Amino acid sequence: MNNRLYQTKGQRFKNEELIALQLEYGCTDFIDELCRNAGGRFVPDVAEDELDKVELANLQLRELSARGLLFAALEKALEDGEITSKEEDKIRQALSKHLAATQHSIECAIVLHKK
Structure with missing residues (x-):
């Protein structure tokens, strides 16, 4: 990466x-947020050559x-009986990650x- 970007x-x-940074470090935060803002979710392709029963587990x-x-975020938000916009955003982010993982x-x- 171009270090001058930081400076x-x-x-x-x-x-x-x-x-490229995400691919290098194995995270998906940026693409998750892009997909969520577009009304969808990021689900990675299945890497068939790396898949076995242990990996599936x-x-x-x-x-x-x-x-x-997801449910921890929902429970915490409901403690006072109301869900703020910040809490809603956190719940929706967790929901998107849960649905993508499923x-x-x-x-x-x-x-x-x-077969």
Whole structure:
């Protein structure tokens, strides 16, 4: 990456640079937010060559974790009986991550067990 981007005040990253950073570090925050703002969610392609039953079990564990984070955010927001716009945004982000994790897990199960 171009280190000068960090040193120039007001310099903006290009989408391609942010995506390259994500690929380098294995995160999806930027693309998750882009997809969520467009009314969808990011679900990675199934890497068939890296998929086995152990990996599928790990994906299902991540799916359950995402579900737990979603309901924890919802429970916390409901403590005072009202959901603020900030709490709503956090809940919707968690919902998007949960739905994406569920879809990815199901897609992987289909690919792994397909005849």
